[in-house]
Amino acid sequence: MDKPNVIIIMTDDQGYGDLSCMGATDFRTPNIDGLAENGIRFSSMYSASPVCSPSRAALLTGRYPGNAGVRAILAGHRRASGLNDSVPTIATALKKLGYTTGIMGKWHLGLKEDCRPNSNGFDEFRGFLAGCLDYYSHIFYYGMADGGKNPIHDLWENDKEVWENGKYLTEKITEDSVDFIQRHRSEPFFLYVAYNAPHYPMHCPQKYLDRFPDLPEDRRIMAAMISAVDDGVGSIRTELERHGLLENTIIYFQSDNGPSRESRNWLDGTEDFYYGGTTGKFRGHKFSLFEGGIRIPAILSQYGKTEAKVEDKPFIATDIFPTILDACGGNPEEYKLDGISLLPLLKNEKAPEHGYIFWEMEEQTACRNGKYKLLINPRAAEEEKPVADVFLADLENDPSETTNLVEILPDICEEMKNKALEWRAGIENTWEENFAKNYSLTR
Template sequence: RTASGLPQSTPTLATMLKKEGYQTALTGKWHLGLAEESRPGVHGFEKTFGFMAGCIDFYSHIFYWGANRPGPSMNPTHDLWENNEEIWRNGEYFTELIAKKAIEYIREMAKSNKPFFLYVPFNAPHYPMHAPQEYMDRFADLPWDRQVMAAMISAVDDAIAKIKDELERLNLTENTLSVFTSDNGPSRESRNWLDGSQDPYYGGTSGGLKGHKFSLFDGGVKEPAIMHWPARIPEGQVIDQSCASMDIVPTVLDAIGVDASQYEIDGTSLLSHVVDGDDLEERAIFWEMDAQTAVRKGKWKLVLNGQLVESGDPVVEVHLSDVESDPSESVNLVDSEPEIAAELKKLAEDWRAGIVKRWEEQYADSDHEYVAHGMV
């Protein structure tokens, strides 16, 4: 999320699969760099459609950010690209455009009979909060914030259904591994209005979990995840062991018979777990966000400098939970479980020191300037 973006030396799932003979495409949100040297085409995607920054107007595809904020602002900038060429589709709802382009690519691949990897990062329900009237009408009984959030999610549901139906129509479903997940909990960020004013919105809910987006409590980081592969994965499973999005890459590589150890990547393959029911080896999973650090190991989760919302003050310096018996992380067990708290605190601090050291060694002297939501 820097102006210069993801270094070319960093492997992506697209570069890995392209090496194995897969065709690769992206349709949706990139948000891994604005510069030419960090765009999707440089990172293994042969065909691309979408935008580069953190958010766009869903109809004009213009990036609005920085109005009425301290520091440098960003003038409205059009941000819609196809294969690195700027294109204009004014008035077309972006969620529907994403699905349309994805389906076009699937049809092309079906004709070619070549294996393919398609990455479809929807930006909804990210702000700005826009939804077609037909979806708003489905939730007419809700307050506006909840109504538009539900409408945007419903539009994504329909878009995914269209993609799924196309795979079925083309007889590709049986041997296609599909993975669905999200990137964070509900947002309470400030939204921009065209007059420059801002206010926080509460359209989403974490369903009783603690925190929102930007929090390392489970309300900020616990996400849905679905894996679908009729040829290999038995249907109807519910997985209750700890997993993370970093597990997707090694799982996909395992599925196509590629040794993931040739790459310096995090995560572990979930394939034998979801296919054969094998237990996952217990491990520590870590997160960091600004001053926050968190670790989960087994049923225990520790959060350092935990905050609940974007730019919020820390609500607690050290918080230990048994998330199996207390999924809302409402009870702090630091005093009653001091040995576990001390063990996890050391794990979290050592892990964070390691990534800080790596950043300083690899990027501190480079031109990687942090840019919030694509601002330059």
């Protein structure tokens, strides 16, 4: 049997409710919905972090962010540290199995030479290294802060800077992805398609905006940007079909974290609060460990082989590395992973049980076990004070996390709090021993 190709598609700051297959009723995403109609749609998939760099590091390494060496949003200057090349990625593992590997789009895991994609298992890289760009000029936004004294252009082919001024970034990522598939159609490949949309700045060609003339302006731009991504997913599927590769390709789709409440639409860094994304029924946004910051839209599909279903058990993005490696004939036991393999789901078998799942973000720590979730110092949004010292939720009966059960279930609270603190202490030790001295924070 031929080794399956693997494609991971990641969106940026897309909320749980920002797909029609996840409940959106004001716009449609037919191509992404098509993945769900031919695969597993997760109702309780989590990112490993409520912000982008740690979330991406965890997905690619199968480790919690602190164990991967990336715990916060990374800097975007050209000396910025990030994902150390001593930490294996999915790309590293698949290269050992004979795969050609490529990333098209957003990296945001460091700009130093040993932190770039080509040093972390990727044969090919077309995209940008920092956190967010102007969608047309490809100027790094935070490089234009401080009165515009430090503009940084950020578009690359491997280690070569390239200029495509005026090219809409979402469409470029799609075109580069289709080109990669076309060129490597005769060999097993791993392709990581990392869209920047719908992360701010809220830029979109008029042709996409025209699809949604009746939506409020903030929601209209969000829908248009996601629609451009959805078209891209359709183009990728069409290219796979054209070469007879669709049924031998595992496709995984997810957002990196929950929707943002902020928008910087101007190169001077002016910030506007923005509410175009939706978390559905969940509390919190990006930066928060409440469900809205970490529960994400996610789909795992292999056309013609994976039966359509909705999986309600909780899983986390660290599970994708071992799942893919398992499916491609590798051995997850060779790697130091925090995730578990979901291969039984791809085989249409019963989903495995995960056990405890953990998160951290600055002073916040959280864990989930079964239907219960405990949070320490949780914030509903960035720059807000914690809503409680400790918060215990029953997600089965209160998915919006409105009622704190600390006083009602003290034994469960104490057990989960101790688990969370023990895990966090281990993360801090790993961090100090292996990563802290070489790390630079902030955007």
